[in-house]
Amino acid sequence: MDDIDFKVYKIGKPEVYAHKCPECGTLYYPVPMICRHCSARRDPSGVFYSSWEKVPLSGLKGKLLTWTRVYALPVGFNDRYLLFGIVELENGLRASGRLLFEDPKIGMKVVAKAGIVREKVGQDVFGFMFDVR
Amino acid sequence: MRRVAITGIGHTIFGNLSDFDLVDVMAYASADALDDADIRKERKIIDQVIVANMGGGRLNHQAGIASSLVSRLDLEPAMAELVENGPASGGSAIKVGFATIMSGLADVVMVTGGEVMRTVPGWEGTDFVASLLHPEAEYNYGLTLPAFGAMFTRMYMDRYGLTERDLAILAVKDHENGEKNPFAHVRIPCTLEGIFDSPDANVVNNYIAEPLRLYGMCPVSDGAASIIMCATDSQKIKHFSKKKPVFIAGIGAATDTHCVHERKDPLELKAVKQSAEKAYRMAGISAKDVSFAELHDAFIILEIAISEEVGFFERGKAKDAIAKGITRISGKLPINTSGGLKAKGHPLGATGVSQVHELVKQLRGEAEKGRQVKDPKYGMAVNFGGFGNNIVTTICSKE
Amino acid sequence: MIINELEKKLRPPEIILDLYPPKVITLANGQKMVVREAKREEIGVLLETVHPLMGVPRDFYDIVAARMYAELLGWFRYRVTNEFVLVGAINGVIAGIVNSRLVDENIGMSLHTLTIDRGLRIGAQLFAAKMEHHLEFLGQKEVWIVAESPIGFRRWMIEYSLENREHLFPEIRHELGGVPTYVLTRALYDAVRKYKVSGQRPVDPDLLSSTDVLKAPDEYPQIPGYKRSKK
Numbered sequence: 001m002d003d004i005d006f007k008v009y010k011i012g013k014p015e016v017y018a019h020k021c022p023e024c025g026t027l028y029y030p031v032p033m034i035c036r037h038c039s040a041r042r043d044p045s046g047v048f049y050s051s052w053e054k055v056p057l058s059g060l061k062g063k064l065l066t067w068t069r070v071y072a073l074p075v076g077f078n079d080r081y082l083l084f085g086i087v088e089l090e091n092g093l094r095a096s097g098r099l100l101f102e103d104p105k106i107g108m109k110v111v112a113k114a115g116i117v118r119e120k121v122g123q124d125v126f127g128f129m130f131d132v133r
Numbered sequence: 134m135r136r137v138a139i140t141g142i143g144h145t146i147f148g149n150l151s152d153f154d155l156v157d158v159m160a161y162a163s164a165d166a167l168d169d170a171d172i173r174k175e176r177k178i179i180d181q182v183i184v185a186n187m188g189g190g191r192l193n194h195q196a197g198i199a200s201s202l203v204s205r206l207d208l209e210p211a212m213a214e215l216v217e218n219g220p221a222s223g224g225s226a227i228k229v230g231f232a233t234i235m236s237g238l239a240d241v242v243m244v245t246g247g248e249v250m251r252t253v254p255g256w257e258g259t260d261f262v263a264s265l266l267h268p269e270a271e272y273n274y275g276l277t278l279p280a281f282g283a284m285f286t287r288m289y290m291d292r293y294g295l296t297e298r299d300l301a302i303l304a305v306k307d308h309e310n311g312e313k314n315p316f317a318h319v320r321i322p323c324t325l326e327g328i329f330d331s332p333d334a335n336v337v338n339n340y341i342a343e344p345l346r347l348y349g350m351c352p353v354s355d356g357a358a359s360i361i362m363c364a365t366d367s368q369k370i371k372h373f374s375k376k377k378p379v380f381i382a383g384i385g386a387a388t389d390t391h392c393v394h395e396r397k398d399p400l401e402l403k404a405v406k407q408s409a410e411k412a413y414r415m416a417g418i419s420a421k422d423v424s425f426a427e428l429h430d431a432f433i434i435l436e437i438a439i440s441e442e443v444g445f446f447e448r449g450k451a452k453d454a455i456a457k458g459i460t461r462i463s464g465k466l467p468i469n470t471s472g473g474l475k476a477k478g479h480p481l482g483a484t485g486v487s488q489v490h491e492l493v494k495q496l497r498g499e500a501e502k503g504r505q506v507k508d509p510k511y512g513m514a515v516n517f518g519g520f521g522n523n524i525v526t527t528i529c530s531k532e
Numbered sequence: 533m534i535i536n537e538l539e540k541k542l543r544p545p546e547i548i549l550d551l552y553p554p555k556v557i558t559l560a561n562g563q564k565m566v567v568r569e570a571k572r573e574e575i576g577v578l579l580e581t582v583h584p585l586m587g588v589p590r591d592f593y594d595i596v597a598a599r600m601y602a603e604l605l606g607w608f609r610y611r612v613t614n615e616f617v618l619v620g621a622i623n624g625v626i627a628g629i630v631n632s633r634l635v636d637e638n639i640g641m642s643l644h645t646l647t648i649d650r651g652l653r654i655g656a657q658l659f660a661a662k663m664e665h666h667l668e669f670l671g672q673k674e675v676w677i678v679a680e681s682p683i684g685f686r687r688w689m690i691e692y693s694l695e696n697r698e699h700l701f702p703e704i705r706h707e708l709g710g711v712p713t714y715v716l717t718r719a720l721y722d723a724v725r726k727y728k729v730s731g732q733r734p735v736d737p738d739l740l741s742s743t744d745v746l747k748a749p750d751e752y753p754q755i756p757g758y759k760r761s762k763k
Contacts, residue, residue: 030270070342070343073277128274255687333730
């Protein structure tokens with residue numbers, strides 16, 4: 001048997017990634033299948049086209065554009081409420097994510113952290129958790 | 134030139150119909166439309182049935198719903214398909230029906246939208262509707278449509294100075310209209326004191342997703358609505374002699390980015406503007422010619438935002454018009470005379486068709502006592518899919 | 533009062549309970565609902581109100597109504613100890629009833645919540661009033677809660693962040709069927725009080741006296757076409 005790549009069993013620390021278009025370098029979160037600027041294609045399997053380079057986003061600074069405190073959560077969440085917001089990151093990308101602090105205000109300075117946002121069978125789902133900075 | 138006339142309409146009560154089968158509920162509204170058009174015995178003149186529904190597969194465990202409906206109504210061998218466009222399924226189904234007639238593929242089309250969502254508990258319904266969001270960047274977080282409605286509202290309040298009390302004033306108007314609509318889910322009117330000014334309002338009208346409160350969101354409803362359309366230059370039009378037809382004057386639709394955060398200005402509902410412009414162009418009118426409108430107020434802020442986006446009021450100014458009473462039934466530009474999604478209810482697949490049902494009822498002069506708009510000429514319906522990423526606008530006219 | 537010896541044996545030991553101070557809630561449609569404690573003498577109109585709902589099989593109305601009917605009779609005939617009953621009345625007509633009892637000075641056992649008027653969050657507010665009485669006016673430490681309806685119960689679990697004591701079953705078990713129990717402690721209650729407990733005190737004396745003679749409702753949204761037979 002040829003070499004097994006044991007790296008796939010490595011338990012990763014939570015991270016959220018942007019994808020970078022290989023032709024024009026534009027960053028995307030989430031990633032499309034055709035680049036909006038230069039029309040380059042993406043192949044998630046990486047076989048026919050590049051699957052595009054992943055760029056980690058945690059640690060980036062950002063500004064809070066809007067927020068909410070949601071009481072009626074969907075299946076799978078037993079919290080009384082959760083806080084969410086839309087943030088503009090310093091590299092120009094925007095994202096929606098959870099807020100880790102109680103008194104959000106529009107324009108507040110935040111920092112992007114990555115955490116487990118949902119537990120699915122056999123796999124944890126990582127996403128943005130924004131904190132005050 | 135071939136035109137499309139709406140010649141029959143039907144509607145069930147909106148509310149808790151979870152004891153009933155989804156296709157039965159749709160068939161009931163469809164049969165009401167057959168009776169309204171007086172073609173119950175001649176029902177086989179229908180060439181095409183289009184069904185609008187979002188949750189049939191997941192909530193009611195049924196597929197092939199359009200074919201099922203055809204048999205329930207004995208309409209074989211009519212062509213039949215389902216159109217799904219989230220909460221805009223109804224508007225899209227009407228657009229597809231319109232196109233089927235205009236292309237010559239059919240002369241008589243029945244469009245029925247319906248949903249039975251109350252078979253599952255609230256948190257499952259919320260999860261199902263949230264499946265409209267982007268799976269990785271939005272859904273995974275536990276974000277919901279109300280969460281986006283709320284974040285949109287907060288941004289709007291910050292930019293234009295809208296207050297929670299302004300939203301409460303609007304809710305009172307919508308519920309006042311809903312009380313007069315026999316099909317509405319919520320027929321208990323509310324008072325400004327009860328939902329905002331009284332010290333108990335914080336509990337009685339609690340936050341669901343700040344700053345949106347219980348009276349800022351539409352209820353979860355079951356129900357169906359149906360319309361029958363006929364080509365004006367077809368021989369079959371002679372079957373529809375009982376009532377004066379209402380015409381589809383214009384239809385437009387457009388899409389925007391899936392993720393709300395990807396929009397340059399998240400407060401700009403580009404797809405609403407573009408779909409309205411296309412509809413105006415086809416109808417040969419502009420915003421000032423619209424006599425009344427049904428605007429998709431799943432979240433009460435949308436009645437305000439959409440009315441500005443389609444050109445009824447300047448950005449940020451809708452709340453002043455509302456406070457002056459301009460959008461009441463007796464006002465210059467009545468909006469959501471049916472009670473809107475807020476009071477009438479929002480069975481996802483039915484809403485778009487229910488909006489056009491109201492346009493037809495008003496244009497025919499058949500609205501209930503106290504609900505009739507005076508001498509309307511053009512009515513407009515805006516059906517909102519996802520959170521602003523797929524919009525269908527329909528304009529109907531008396532002539 | 534001299535109670536005959538056998539009757540005395542059949543009555544459980546009693547704690548004298550403080551009376552619930554009445555309050556008035558402004559509902560969303562502007563109506564005012566008075567929330568006050570029911571008196572033993574009002575048993576007739578209470579039973580009359582609950583009775584028709586025993587015939588409604590949906591949403592667990594039948595079992596809640598049947599159990600509440602039994603609990604109200606038990607309260608009236610001194611066969612259930614330390615029970616209290618609160619009513620919500622709009623224009624003197626009963627809109628909802630909640631009942632509960634005390635196990636001892638520290639532990640409360642929540643019994644039932646029955647709402648007739650729908651769409652105005654009356655059930656949720658009467659449930660909160662019940663908790664208010666246990667924890668604030670009767671000075672208890674915690675209340676044990678369970679429910680017949682899984683949907684209603686899950687909502688309370690989440691909205692009050694109830695403490696889960698399932699792992700202590702069967703030592704800790706709710707008497708309504710002995711199922712695993714969730715608990716509302718004073719600390720949990722204080723954290724959500726401002727979102728849950730409504731109503732203003734004191735009640736205008738004229739408004740309060742308008743509820744002196746309670747009336748059973750003539751209509752039940754749960755029973756379309758219902759007509760109370762006049763005797």
